[in-house]
Each structure stands twice: as structure tokens, then as C-alpha cells.
Amino acid sequence: MAQDIVGADITEQIREVIERFGNLVVDMADLDDADDLFRAGMSSFGNISVMLALEESFNVEFPEPMLRRDTFETVASIRRAVLQLLEQ
Amino acid sequence: MTAHVTLGTREQARDGAPTLEAFSRQLLASGILSPSGVDGVWVRSATFERITEAVQRSVTALGRGRYETIQVPPVIARATLERAGYVRSFTDLVGSVHVFRGSDQQHADLLRRCDAGTDWAAVLDPADVMLSSAACHHVYPMCAGRLPPGGRRVEVRGECFRHEPSSQVTRHRSFRMHELVFVGEPVDALTHRDAGLAEGLELLSTLGLTVEAAAANDPFFGRAGAILADGQRQDAAKYEGVAPVGDLPTAIMSANYAAEHFGAAFAIATAGGVVAHSSCVAFGLDRVALALLSAHGLDVDRWPVGVRQRLWQ
Ligand SMILES: [Zn+2]
Numbered sequence: 001m002a003q004d005i006v007g008a009d010i011t012e013q014i015r016e017v018i019e020r021f022g023n024l025v026v027d028m029a030d031l032d033d034a035d036d037l038f039r040a041g042m043s044s045f046g047n048i049s050v051m052l053a054l055e056e057s058f059n060v061e062f063p064e065p066m067l068r069r070d071t072f073e074t075v076a077s078i079r080r081a082v083l084q085l086l087e088q
Numbered sequence: 089m090t091a092h093v094t095l096g097t098r099e100q101a102r103d104g105a106p107t108l109e110a111f112s113r114q115l116l117a118s119g120i121l122s123p124s125g126v127d128g129v130w131v132r133s134a135t136f137e138r139i140t141e142a143v144q145r146s147v148t149a150l151g152r153g154r155y156e157t158i159q160v161p162p163v164i165a166r167a168t169l170e171r172a173g174y175v176r177s178f179t180d181l182v183g184s185v186h187v188f189r190g191s192d193q194q195h196a197d198l199l200r201r202c203d204a205g206t207d208w209a210a211v212l213d214p215a216d217v218m219l220s221s222a223a224c225h226h227v228y229p230m231c232a233g234r235l236p237p238g239g240r241r242v243e244v245r246g247e248c249f250r251h252e253p254s255s256q257v258t259r260h261r262s263f264r265m266h267e268l269v270f271v272g273e274p275v276d277a278l279t280h281r282d283a284g285l286a287e288g289l290e291l292l293s294t295l296g297l298t299v300e301a302a303a304a305n306d307p308f309f310g311r312a313g314a315i316l317a318d319g320q321r322q323d324a325a326k327y328e329g330v331a332p333v334g335d336l337p338t339a340i341m342s343a344n345y346a347a348e349h350f351g352a353a354f355a356i357a358t359a360g361g362v363v364a365h366s367s368c369v370a371f372g373l374d375r376v377a378l379a380l381l382s383a384h385g386l387d388v389d390r391w392p393v394g395v396r397q398r399l400w401q
Contacts (some may be wrong), residue, residue: 008329031379044315044316044319045173045176047315047319048315048316051311051312051315052312062311064311064314067314067315068314068315068318069313069318069319069322070322071314072315
């Protein structure tokens with residue numbers, strides 16, 4: 001179950017989704033968890049692809065208040081949101 | 089950027105202003121607009137056209153001869169609307185054109201459906217055109233390739249369609265947009281948006297409208313749209329000029345900075361070879377006319393002298 005996923009795996013899973021769907025202009029390996037993904041080239045449409053892929057990957061649904069750019073700004077902010085949803 | 093936003097701001101509420109419903113009743117009774125039988129599509133009288141034509145001339149004057157002028161048709165290449173991102177982001181607003189490409193047999197099928205009162209449109213196929221959603225969409229394919237130094241300025245006017253059915257006289261599905269569009273260097277695109285917003289608000293104020301600038305977002309569709317709308321607000325990419333029609337604050341113009349969105353989608357490069365940015369300052373001609381009728385009354389010949397002089401002399 002979701003609760004069993006350890007933190008490190010979640011971060012790895014988020015990074016994989018961003019790498020596949022974020023359309024970044026830099027290498028994901030060069031980005032820290034706190035680096036701004038939009039500055040790294042993620043477009044609005046990249047953001048949406050990442051959002052949908054995260055929902056599928058973690059089997060969650062981002063509620064309306066989370067559908068904001070800052071939710072998807074960094075690996076760390078995405079991780080916070082995903083953890084919050086997994087705990088529910 | 090914010091410095092321009094307060095320009096033209098005045099106190100909005102007017103004592104004794106009629107409600108939108110009261111204004112609409114009087115407007116329809118006067119015959120200035122007539123219902124078409126479906127929501128959001130209005131038949132326009134000569135009086136209404138006299139106003140929109142005068143507003144057009146005022147918008148053209150804002151351009152001070154710096155813009156190429158084009159008029160665009162009410163339909164647009166399906167591929168252009170796709171590339172503009174409109175189909176993805178405003179899925180519920182698009183209007184598709186369907187045509188008959190069938191055989192005699194399919195024609196017979198259509199006739200049977202007509203006689204039976206069943207859905208004959210099911211026999212039609214999507215055409216290679218759709219209804220135009222924004223006048224400026226026609227401009228970007230024209231700009232594909234390398235721009236001249238200083239970019240390109242285009243004044244464009246055309247009929248547009250957005251599927252927002254409503255019985256309100258302020259919400260037209262079929263309406264006219266008049267836009268001043270810039271495509272070129274990023275910094276120039278932003279300057280164009282800000283200057284156009286300030287000049288547009290000033291124009292509307294000099295026409296006696298109580299107009300305010302408000303940060304805005306486009307009505308992007310669905311959950312994906314919520315993120316796009318938030319991003320647009322974070323970027324302060326869109327402002328609207330809002331004026332009352334009756335007692336309803338109504339967006340009558342907008343000033344939009346699209347950054348590299350259209351430049352990338354239509355392969356437009358600046359003279360220096362980087363992806364071009366764009367901005368457009370758009371006037372909803374029908375809504376400006378409605379705001380004027382609401383502010384000054386339904387008898388155009390009795391509008392304030394200063395307003396009439398600005399519009400017709
Ligand atoms: Zn536009």
C-alpha cells in the first residue's frame with residue numbers, strides 16, 4: 001500500500017516522472033530537489049503532463065486547491081503534495 | 089508593469105444605474121440588438137453598427153499608423169487553431185465547422201433524417217476549418233520564419249466564436265474582436281502589452297466609460313486549466329479593462345502577454361534568431377458598444393457632446 005513507500009522511493013519516482021514528462025532543458029541528475037523546475041525549462045504543458053503522470057503513478061488525484069503552479073515548482077514541493085495525498 | 093494598471097481607474101458604482109436586466113430589456117425594446125432565436129447570437133441594428141464602427145476607428149487611431157492592417161474571416165484553418173493550443177486549453181469554447189462529403193446514398197440518409205426530425209448532423213464530417221476563436225490567431229502563421237528587426241505589428245479585426253451560451257446580452261457567442269498585435273523581441277512584446285493596456289484604458293475613459301484594469305486569467309478548461317490559469321496569474325500575463333454594463337462589471341478589453349507561446353508554436357524567430365515573443369491588446373467591439381450604451385443611454389444622438397465628437401468627428 002501507499003503508506004509502505006519509503007520517502008527515498010517517492011522522490012525517485014517523482015524524479016522519473018519529471019524526467020519523462022517534464023520536457024526539461026537540463027539533465028534531471030543535475031537538479032537538486034529544491035531547484036525550480038520551471039527555470040529548468042518545464043512549460044505549462046509539461047507541468048500538466050507531469051501532474052497527470054504523477055496521478056497515475058501514485059494513484060492519487062490532486063484536489064482543486066493543489067492545482068497551482070507552486071505545487072509543481074520543485075521536486076520537494078511535489079513530494080510534499082504527494083505525501084499529503086498518500087496519507088489521506 | 090503595475091504602474092499602468094491604475095490608469096483610467098475611477099469610482100465604479102453609479103447611483104441609480106439600472107441593473108443588467110433592466111438595461112437588457114430597454115436595449116431589446118429599442119431594437120438596437122435583436123434576438124436570433126439562440127442564446128448568445130444577436131442581430132445588430134444600424135445604430136449598433138454605427139457605434140462599433142466608430143470604436144473601430146478609435147482603436148485604429150491608437151495604432152498611429154505603426155501597424156499593418158488586416159481583416160480576417162470568421163473561420164480559421166483547423167491546423168492553426170490546433171497549433172495555437174486553443175483546442176487543448178479551451179476545449180469547451182471551440183466551434184467546429186462540419187460539411188457534407190457524402191454520396192447520393194448518404195444524401196438519401198440525410199433526407200430521411202430530416203423528414204424524421206432526427207439528427208441529420210450526424211451525416212456531416214468535420215471540415216478543414218473551424219470557427220475563429222480570437223482574431224490574433226490569424227496573425228501568427230503569417231509571421232512564421234525570421235522577423236524583420238524591430239518585429240512586426242499587425243492590426244487585425246474579425247468575427248470570433250466562443251461556445252459560451254448565455255441569455256445575457258453581454259455574453260455573445262458570435263462577436264467582433266479588434267486587436268493590436270506585436271510579435272518580436274521579448275522585452276518589446278511586454279512593453280507593447282503595457283503601453284497598449286494604458287492607452288486602451290485611456291481611450292475608453294475618454295469615451296466616458298468608468299473602466300478599471302484587473303489582473304485576469306483566460307477560462308482554460310478543466311483541471312489542467314486550473315494550473316494554466318494559476319500560471320497566467322503568477323506571470324501577470326493578462327489584464328482586462330472592466331466597465332459596467334448595467335450593474336455587471338464586464339471585460340471590454342484585454343491586454344495579453346503570451347511570452348514565447350505563439351512564437352514557439354508557429355516557428356517565429358526574431359531578427360536575432362531567438363524564439364519571438366508576442367502580445368496583443370484586444371477590444372471586444374460589441375461589449376465596448378454595450379458599455380457605451382449603458383453609460384450614455386440608448387439614444388446615441390443625446391450622448392455627451394465630447395463623446396460624440398471623439399467617436400464621430
Ligand atoms: Zn489576441
